[in-house]
Structure formats: structure tokens, C-alpha cells
Amino acid sequence: MRAFKKTTSATSGELNHERGKLPRDFFVVTPAEEAALAEFEPMVKELTGRRALISPQSRNDCLRLLRARGLNTTKALILLENSEDERAEYSPVAYKDVKEIVHKGLAYMTGFDDTGRPVIYVDTDKFRKHEDNVVSIVKFIIFIMDEVVLEAQKHGQEQVVLVFDLTRFSLLSMDYGVIKQMLHVLMYVYPERVYRLIVFNPPYFFTAAWPAIKLWLDENSMRKILFLRKTEKLFLEVDKQAIPTILGGKFVFDLEKYEEKAEV
Known part of the structure; x- marks a missing residue:
């Protein structure tokens, strides 16, 4: 079995500034976050007890929600409700619902980074805006993210790395509606699940469109994006x-x- 580097334990502490442009370690929890968690967890417990459709949230889930909303407990609670409501619109998602997209090779897990975070590779050339509608893409995102998050947690992690390969990306694949919805799902259905989002070898027309696309991203998400x-x-x-x-x-x-694994 592959050995992964240990991440910082879930105790209070300052960020390691020597990591440069790397996003922060998920498990480094500041005193302010500990205080917010102490206030937020009872609020979540009350909400999940009142609304049966909202699943119980772990401490790490609560931490993700709080970070996504700047430690504002009220906004984090609203995010939880909205996230669960949006997920309910598309769930449950079975393999048969996304099999066609899987066969195209649009995206799949390729392995782990050196700390055990799963890596998802996205071959944007496999998407065709006249063949794949927004609903099918959203279902596929939910399917693969749920699958990969479970792999992350098996290795003591809570986040994933996304690599969007735009090497063969063409105007036939450029769909602003799908891009906007994909980013929305990652931010609102899977808040703070992404550790790093790498945009690899973007063509000129995507670079030109980036100033408009980035308006759909919140500040936390922007910090995680890396162009290579x-x-x-x-x-x-x-x-x-x-x-x-x-x-x-x-x-x-x-x-x-x-x-063989997916259909079990």
C-alpha cells in the first residue's frame, strides 16, 4: 500500500507560510474556527433534527461550510440547506445515469497526491455542447465527486485535486452554461471539497473568456485555481x-x- 505524507492534525495553529502558493491544509484549524464550530454544530444538529431530508453533518462537514462562508454561522447554515436542496433535485444518481459520459472518458480518478487527496482528471475535449446537456453533466459531477470524496476519506482526507486538461479543448466544447453550472455545483453542493483546481494548457479563446468566467467564482475558489x-x-x-x-x-x-467496480 502506498504511504502518504501526514497532514497537520486537526488542532488549532497558524498556517505554514513556507507552503507559498499552496492552499491551506484542511486540518489546520484556527482558534477563530474552533469558536465558530462550537456555535455552529448545535445549530446544525437542531436543523437536521427538524428537517429529515438534511443528513447529519460531521465536524469536518461543519468546518467546510463555515470556511465557505467566512465563519458566518447564519450564512453557513443557509448554505447547508441550499446545498442539500440542490442535491435532492438530482439525487440519487446511479451508474446507469452517467454511463454514457463515463464511456466518453470525460473525467475519472487517476490516483492520489502525496498526502492522499484523490486526483480527478478532466479531458475537456470529450465534452460536446450539442450532445451533453447541463442536467447530465451535473449528475455526472455529483456521481464522480461522491465516489472520489469517499476515496479521500478512506485515506484521511476531505478534499480532492482537479486537473482540467484543455490541451485539445475547442470551440465545439465551449459552453458557458455548463461551465457556470459546474462551478456552481462545486462551490454550493461541494463547498470546500476542492483543494486545488489546475487549468492545464488553456487555448487563447478560453484565456480571453476567463475575465468573464471568474466572475462566477467566490474568493475562496479563486485562490485554489492554478493555470499551467x-x-x-x-x-x-x-x-x-x-x-x-x-x-x-x-x-x-x-x-x-x-x-466492474461501479456496477457492483
Whole structure:
């Protein structure tokens, strides 16, 4: 079994500024966050007891919600309600609901970073705006995120790394509605689940559109986005083992093996 680096334990403390541009370690909890948790957890317990459709939330879930709303307990509680309501619109999502998109190879888990966070590779070239509608894409996002978050938690993590490969991205794949909804789902249905979102080798038309796209992102999400153009830089962020061979990595997606597991 692969050994992962240990992350900072869930105790209060200051951020390690030597990490440079890296997002903060999820498990570093400040005194202000501890105080917010003490206030927020009873509020969540009362809400889940009153609304049966809202599932119980762990301490880490509460921490994610609070961070997503700047430790404002009222706003975090509203986020929880809205998040669960949005999820209910699309759930449950079974493999048969997303099988067609899986077969295209649009996105799949490729491995882990050096601390055990799962890595999701997204091949944007596999998306066609005239073939894949917003609802099907949202269901696919929910399916793969739920699947990968479970893998993260098995390895003592709460967040994931996303690699969006835009090397072969074309205007045929450019759909502002899908991009906006995808970002919305990540921010509001999976708040603070993303550790790092890497945009790799974006074409000129995407770069030109970025000033408009980034208006859909909140401040926390903006800090997690990293634009890269060279594979050497990509390998500094994600190990070659978790990068597909098409980008010079070593990962090969085995659809048959994946389906055996997904359909169980």
C-alpha cells in the first residue's frame, strides 16, 4: 500500500507560510474556527433534527461550510440547506445515469497526491455542447465527486485535486452554461471539497473568456485555481503516476475494470 505524507492534525495553529502558493491544509484549524464550530454544530444538529431530508453533518462537514462562508454561522447554515436542496433535485444518481459520459472518458480518478487527496482528471475535449446537456453533466459531477470524496476519506482526507486538461479543448466544447453550472455545483453542493483546481494548457479563446468566467467564482475558489502550460510544472503539482499518458504521465484509464467496480 502506498504511504502518504501526514497532514497537520486537526488542532488549532497558524498556517505554514513556507507552503507559498499552496492552499491551506484542511486540518489546520484556527482558534477563530474552533469558536465558530462550537456555535455552529448545535445549530446544525437542531436543523437536521427538524428537517429529515438534511443528513447529519460531521465536524469536518461543519468546518467546510463555515470556511465557505467566512465563519458566518447564519450564512453557513443557509448554505447547508441550499446545498442539500440542490442535491435532492438530482439525487440519487446511479451508474446507469452517467454511463454514457463515463464511456466518453470525460473525467475519472487517476490516483492520489502525496498526502492522499484523490486526483480527478478532466479531458475537456470529450465534452460536446450539442450532445451533453447541463442536467447530465451535473449528475455526472455529483456521481464522480461522491465516489472520489469517499476515496479521500478512506485515506484521511476531505478534499480532492482537479486537473482540467484543455490541451485539445475547442470551440465545439465551449459552453458557458455548463461551465457556470459546474462551478456552481462545486462551490454550493461541494463547498470546500476542492483543494486545488489546475487549468492545464488553456487555448487563447478560453484565456480571453476567463475575465468573464471568474466572475462566477467566490474568493475562496479563486485562490485554489492554478493555470499551467508546461508538463514539467504539472508534475510538480501532481505525481506522474496520477497523470494520463497523453500528457506524459503513467496513468491509463481501464474502463472495463472501472465498470466492474461501479456496477457492483
